[in-house]
Amino acid sequence: xxxxxxxxxxxxxxATCGACDAPLENDVLTRDDGSTVQISKCPNGHGKIKSPLxxxxxxxxxxx
Ligand SMILES: [Zn+2]
Ligand SMILES: [Zn+2]
Numbered sequence: 319x320x321x322x323x324x325x326x327x328x329x330x331x332x333a334t335c336g337a338c339d340a341p342l343e344n345d346v347l348t349r350d351d352g353s354t355v356q357i358s359k360c361p362n363g364h365g366k367i368k369s370p371l372x373x374x375x376x377x378x379x380x381x382x
Contacts, residue, residue: 320332320380321333321334321341321342321379322379324372324373324375324378325375326372326375327372327373329372331370333367333370335362335364335365337360337364338360338364340360340361341361342358342359342361342367342379343359343361343379344357344369344379345358345366355368356368356369357369358370
């Protein structure tokens with residue numbers, strides 16, 4: 319089962335934590351200037367990364 323999908327071309331990515339193998343959860347980070355960045359985080363607190371990009375846009379997380 320994939321966790322991220324591109325809404326433009328249908329490309330899918332499995333994003334899992336390297337430490338515990340859990341599927342990464344979608345989250346949003348708010349910068350100092352008020353803009354938001356879509357990120358992926360480990361549900362068990364191992365860290366977070368920028369969401370994968372495809373076709374110049376953030377891929378959407380199918381897990382919500
Ligand atoms: Zn794409
Ligand atoms: Zn983890």
